[in-house]
Amino acid sequence: MRRQFRITACGILLCALLSGCMNNGKKMDMDMQEAATHADGLLDAVLGAIDPQVQWAHGTTTTGSCDVSRRRTVMTIVSAERRGSFLGVVDRYWRKSGYRIKAINNSTKVPAIYAQTKDGFGVSLVIGGKGQAFFEVDSPCVEESDVAESTTPPNGPAYEDVYPLPRPNVHSDFWSAGAS
Numbered sequence: 001m002r003r004q005f006r007i008t009a010c011g012i013l014l015c016a017l018l019s020g021c022m023n024n025g026k027k028m029d030m031d032m033q034e035a036a037t038h039a040d041g042l043l044d045a046v047l048g049a050i051d052p053q054v055q056w057a058h059g060t061t062t063t064g065s066c067d068v069s070r071r072r073t074v075m076t077i078v079s080a081e082r083r084g085s086f087l088g089v090v091d092r093y094w095r096k097s098g099y100r101i102k103a104i105n106n107s108t109k110v111p112a113i114y115a116q117t118k119d120g121f122g123v124s125l126v127i128g129g130k131g132q133a134f135f136e137v138d139s140p141c142v143e144e145s146d147v148a149e150s151t152t153p154p155n156g157p158a159y160e161d162v163y164p165l166p167r168p169n170v171h172s173d174f175w176s177a178g179a180s
Contacts, residue, residue: 027141028120032068035121035139036061036147039070042123042137044152047072049093050086054078055156055170059134060163061149066141074133075156077168081178083111083127090125099123131176132168 030038047056059071078086087104091113095101099115112126120140127133159165 031143031145032147033145035142036068039137040150040152043072050089052174057154057159063147067139068147069138072135073165075168076170076172077176078131078133079176079178082175130167
């Protein structure tokens with residue numbers, strides 16, 4: 001009886017692991033370009049929810065074997081005193097939009113929020129050096145295709161062919177309060 005229990009428990013564990021892998025490996029019914037366009041919409045929405053508005057520029061777009069990532073870099077200085085408020089605005093927006101918050105890093109060095117949309121897109125906000133905020137959206141596995149650059153114009157300088165982007169350089173009376 002004991003041996004049968006071990007085999008059954010191992011079988012259940014193996015089945016759970018395999019089904020998890022198979023579900024994670026299942027491709028969504030869209031291609032990489034459609035996923036990139038959807039990611040742009042997610043980024044447009046969260047940046048549009050930030051009030052007062054911040055200036056941003058496009059980060060790099062990357063593709064994997066079956067996924068795509070879009071990035072936006074905030075060029076507005078977010079002071080140490082305002083970082084918690086900035087994270088709070090984004091957290092509330094993502095929760096209101098039905099996103100599942102996966103992790104929050106409240107450290108003073110690199111505060112961040114990691115979430116997931118209902119359709120499996122990973123979204124994150126990380127605040128790095130000099131108060132520069134980085135948004136990223138990662139698609140789930142989708143059909144392989146070419147991916148064009150985003151057609152959403154940045155609301156400030158485009159910084160075309162500039163890598164890495166400069167540190168935040170736009171002052172906001174609200175978001176930059178207390179920053180030098």
